Amino acid sequence: MQKIGVLTSGGDAPGMNACIRAVVRSAVQRGLDVVGVRRGYSGLLSEEFVKLNRRAVANIIQRGGTFLESSRCEEIKTSEGRKKGVQILQREGIEGLVVIGGDGTFRGAAAIAEESQIKLIGIPATIDNDVYGTDYAIGFDTAINTALEAIDRIRDTADAFDRIFFVEVMGRLSGFIALEVGIAGGAEEIIIPERETDLEELCRTLKQSFKRGKRSSIIVVAEGNEVGHTMQIAQYVEYRLKASCRVCILGHLQRGGAPTARDRVLASKLGIAAIEGILNGKEGHVVGEKRGEVVYIPFHDVLENKKELDTDLLESTKVLAM
Ligand code: ADP
Numbered sequence: 001m002q003k004i005g006v007l008t009s010g011g012d013a014p015g016m017n018a019c020i021r022a023v024v025r026s027a028v029q030r031g032l033d034v035v036g037v038r039r040g041y042s043g044l045l046s047e048e049f050v051k052l053n054r055r056a057v058a059n060i061i062q063r064g065g066t067f068l069e070s071s072r073c074e075e076i077k078t079s080e081g082r083k084k085g086v087q088i089l090q091r092e093g094i095e096g097l098v099v100i101g102g103d104g105t106f107r108g109a110a111a112i113a114e115e116s117q118i119k120l121i122g123i124p125a126t127i128d129n130d131v132y133g134t135d136y137a138i139g140f141d142t143a144i145n146t147a148l149e150a151i152d153r154i155r156d157t158a159d160a161f162d163r164i165f166f167v168e169v170m171g172r173l174s175g176f177i178a179l180e181v182g183i184a185g186g187a188e189e190i191i192i193p194e195r196e197t198d199l200e201e202l203c204r205t206l207k208q209s210f211k212r213g214k215r216s217s218i219i220v221v222a223e224g225n226e227v228g229h230t231m232q233i234a235q236y237v238e239y240r241l242k243a244s245c246r247v248c249i250l251g252h253l254q255r256g257g258a259p260t261a262r263d264r265v266l267a268s269k270l271g272i273a274a275i276e277g278i279l280n281g282k283e284g285h286v287v288g289e290k291r292g293e294v295v296y297i298p299f300h301d302v303l304e305n306k307k308e309l310d311t312d313l314l315e316s317t318k319v320l321a322m
Pocket of ligand 1: 071
């Protein structure tokens with residue numbers, strides 16, 4: 001193999017830059033030419049290539065977002081689109097492609113791998129942390145720490161006014177962010193898509209905790225929960241308890257910012273492992289981390305399995321919120 005490409009796709013995550021840097025530097029070290037594909041699969045189809053050497057990725061390890069930019073590309077979901085992409089890669093002499101993103105990105109990569117000789121390898125980078133087979137995806141640690149900082153601040157004001165705060169965090173399909181942030185932020189309750197929430201029971205719990213002397217509460221709500229919009233949940237609780245409720249939606253705040261040390265280290269480790277993998281027959285895999293060790297998970301395993309939430313951790317909120 002002479003030349004590889006690298007792209008970032010789907011939702012951006014802090015640490016993507018650190019990962020591109022590691023991919024580029026380890027590839028160059030192994031004697032490969034590296035091409036950066038701008039704007040994910042969209043940039044591949046419109047041939048937005050930039051040659052990357054060691055210096056091109058200097059001074060980016062600390063930056064959030066992705067300097068290659070990202071996109072959501074519908075065309076790559078069609079076989080004609082992928083055919084076009086493969087032809088472009090072949091014309092450019094790009095034999096391997098490192099894709100940094102989440103499940104959607106890997107779905108595209110798996111399809112390209114199946115339909116061509118291009119060697120694809122995936123690196124999980126998504127603040128949602130919902131990629132099967134890896135304990136952590138790049139960006140998750142930064143996102144939860146950002147949300148946690150916000151919750152700590154909200155707690156100060158919640159306490160000053162005896163209020164119940166509903167803090168909405170990201171997670172359309174999963175409660176990974178909500179769970180970790182809820183535990184670390186000392187939340188009274190965590191509302192997530194994976195578990196049914198009974199609002200009446202929530203009201204009873206809150207009432208009891210106020211009886212025990214609690215003056216304020218924080219409830220962490222994942223945006224994709226089953227109960228409804230965070231604002232509606234808050235209104236319901238306000239009506240039932242005649243208590244002062246407030247809502248704070250953290251939104252895109254959680255995506256930005258400098259990556260934490262943990263995310264930079266993970267990104268660096270997985271970037272190097274991706275190059276080792278693509279050179280040693282691990283194409284068609286996602287490179288992840290399990291119990292601190294690098295693992296290679298076949299695309300189909302990643303795509304066919306759902307990552308499970310730590311239910312013990314979820315149960316522990318009942319004890320901790322007392
Ligand atoms: P993430 O990679 O973070 O899960 P998305 O779900 O938005 O983000 O997916 C990113 C991109 O991956 C999509 O915009 C599309 O270009 C590509 N993609 C997603 N699903 C498929 C699919 N089924 N087939 C081919 N490409 C896909």
